[in-house]
Amino acid sequence: MSAADTLPRPAWGAPALAVMALAMIAGCQGQTSAEPPIVPVRNMHELPRYDAQEASPYFADGRAMRPPVPHTIAREMEVDEAIDTGVDVEGDYVLSIPEAVVARAGGLEDLTRRGHERYDVYCVPCHGGLGDGNGMVPEVSGVGTIRPPTFHDDRLRHAPDGQIYATIRNGIRNMPAYAHNVPVHDRWAIVAYVRALQVNQADGRTAALEPQTGAGR
Amino acid sequence: MQIFPKPLNFLPLVAALGVAAGGGVVTFVFVYYFSPSNLQVGYAPEQPVPYSHRLHAGQLGMDCRYCHANVERSGEAMVPPTQTCMGCHSQVRTESARLAPVRESWETGMPVEWVRVHNIPDHAYFDHSVHLAAGVGCVSCHGRVDRMEVVTVQEPLSMGWCLDCHRNPDDHIRPISRITDMAWTSEDATEAERRQMAGLLARAVPPENCSGCHR
Numbered sequence: 001m002s003a004a005d006t007l008p009r010p011a012w013g014a015p016a017l018a019v020m021a022l023a024m025i026a027g028c029q030g031q032t033s034a035e036p037p038i039v040p041v042r043n044m045h046e047l048p049r050y051d052a053q054e055a056s057p058y059f060a061d062g063r064a065m066r067p068p069v070p071h072t073i074a075r076e077m078e079v080d081e082a083i084d085t086g087v088d089v090e091g092d093y094v095l096s097i098p099e100a101v102v103a104r105a106g107g108l109e110d111l112t113r114r115g116h117e118r119y120d121v122y123c124v125p126c127h128g129g130l131g132d133g134n135g136m137v138p139e140v141s142g143v144g145t146i147r148p149p150t151f152h153d154d155r156l157r158h159a160p161d162g163q164i165y166a167t168i169r170n171g172i173r174n175m176p177a178y179a180h181n182v183p184v185h186d187r188w189a190i191v192a193y194v195r196a197l198q199v200n201q202a203d204g205r206t207a208a209l210e211p212q213t214g215a216g217r
Numbered sequence: 218m219q220i221f222p223k224p225l226n227f228l229p230l231v232a233a234l235g236v237a238a239g240g241g242v243v244t245f246v247f248v249y250y251f252s253p254s255n256l257q258v259g260y261a262p263e264q265p266v267p268y269s270h271r272l273h274a275g276q277l278g279m280d281c282r283y284c285h286a287n288v289e290r291s292g293e294a295m296v297p298p299t300q301t302c303m304g305c306h307s308q309v310r311t312e313s314a315r316l317a318p319v320r321e322s323w324e325t326g327m328p329v330e331w332v333r334v335h336n337i338p339d340h341a342y343f344d345h346s347v348h349l350a351a352g353v354g355c356v357s358c359h360g361r362v363d364r365m366e367v368v369t370v371q372e373p374l375s376m377g378w379c380l381d382c383h384r385n386p387d388d389h390i391r392p393i394s395r396i397t398d399m400a401w402t403s404e405d406a407t408e409a410e411r412r413q414m415a416g417l418l419a420r421a422v423p424p425e426n427c428s429g430c431h432r
Contacts, residue, residue, distance in 0.1 A: 019242055029249055030258030032369055037257045039338075047339035052293040055330065063328055117394065121280040136277050141309045176304030181286035181297070 078184040086165035094162030101188045108192065115193030118186045122178060127151070131197045146174050151194055152201045164191045253375035261369040262332040265318045274399070275363035281355055281397040292344035296331045299323050334368050335359070341376070341430050352390040352417040356399045357382070363399045379430070383423035390417050 039045050050056060050064035059066070068074060078084040083098050097111070105111035126135040131151035138147040149156070156164075168187045171177035182190070249255060273279050282288060284297035299322040306316055307323075322329045335358075337343055355362065360371030372378060382389050388403070392410040395401040406414065424430065 015238070015242075022246070029252075029255040032259045032261050034261055034263050036262070037253075037260050037336075037370075039256070040251055044340040045338045049339070051333075051339075053296055061327060062330075121282045121397075125277060125279050125283065136279075137305065137309070140277060141305075146305075146308050174308055176300070176307070180300055181283075183290075 086162035093160040095160045097161050097188050111189050112192040112196050115189035118190050119193045151198055157198055161191050253373035257374050258370050261367045264332055265330055267315055270362045270365050288345045289349050294345045342432050349396050351421050354391045354396045357389045361399050383425055386421050386423055390414050
């Protein structure tokens with residue numbers, strides 16, 4: 001009997017099995033889980049401050065972010081009433097897009113281009129790319145009541161710019177107000193683009209305008 | 218007299234191999250399982266309302282900014298207020314049980330408690346608007362959200378991952394008009410778009426210094 005037989009042979013099988021078992025338990029990288037991620041090094045990972053939209057037990061509504069204090073004006077708020085509301089001091093709709101808005105956008109062409117971009121984001125789902133009311137939402141939802149009217153009739157062709165603006169701002173009938181997600185200048189830009197659409201569609205042309213954006217095509 | 222048996226001559230070799238293998242396993246376990254690629258990626262929390270991005274952004278083709286309206290103007294993309302949901306859902310699927318928390322929020326004024334999916338450490342600063350203005354699209358960091366029934370973290374969101382792009386932004390710059398277009402790839406770029414991308418790339422100054430993000 002030689003000395004070699006008395007020594008234990010290195011057992012590679014056991015560690016290899018252990019590694020394989022570990023891999024099977026731990027799974028592959030990046031598996032889907034509803035559990036919050038583990039952060040191994042937590043130094044300053046959570047600072048004692050609130051993130052945007054974080055919950056806070058301090059306020060009754062549970063929000064850390066506070067609504068604007070009544071009768072205060074934020075820096076980015078529009079101070080010109082006619083520009084802000086689309087209604088002038090006499091209570092009539094502003095007839096055309098205010099000069100100041102066009103000037104700040106760098107001209108009517110730039111304003112309309114901006115409007116095209118914004119229209120494709122906020123209006124296309126219901127009003128459709130041509131403004132004829134054949135959007136995706138009325139089609140898919142199958143609810144007849146929310147099919148919006150076409151822009152291409154005399155009623156809306158002759159509506160003052162301020163009325164279209166006020167409709168975006170305040171909503172009308174089934175259309176919700178867009179004041180909270182479309183800022184003042186973008187609302188006027190959309191008005192400019194709606195006007196461009198009305199001109200484009202006036203003689204019955206139906207050539208589709210290629211939407212500039214749109215997440216899923 | 219021979220004290221140690223002859224096979225012990227192999228002991229240093231076996232020990233060295235054992236240490237190397239053990240070290241290899243430990244290194245692998247750390248790199249593979251303890252990295253953000255494993256810990257962050259795949260996080261898909263359950264939300265109070267099973268909102269489907271695949272339906273809204275994918276099938277309906279709604280732009281990301283319809284709801285995440287602040288993404289171009291502020292550092293935060295913002296989860297939309299209940300008002301945005303109710304804009305449509307005051308008329309569409311008004312009886313849906315799954316939308317009950319939204320209607321309750323609308324009636325009570327209390328927020329829907331959405332769960333944050335993409336969370337970077339508090340000691341790192343990130344600004345959505347800057348990235349969008351530079352031509353970095355949603356899909357670069359968030360993946361194909363328009364195909365997700367439940368939003369899932371796709372990228373490690375680690376410092377190394379950030380720096381990969383800050384050092385080589387070429388593949389992640391797209392025309393501003395395609396910023397939210399999840400299906401668009403640089404192969405689809407028109408000649409004008411290529412020129413715009415080259416311009417954006419020439420202007421891009423992604424910080425690589427510490428204080429760029431840790432401020």
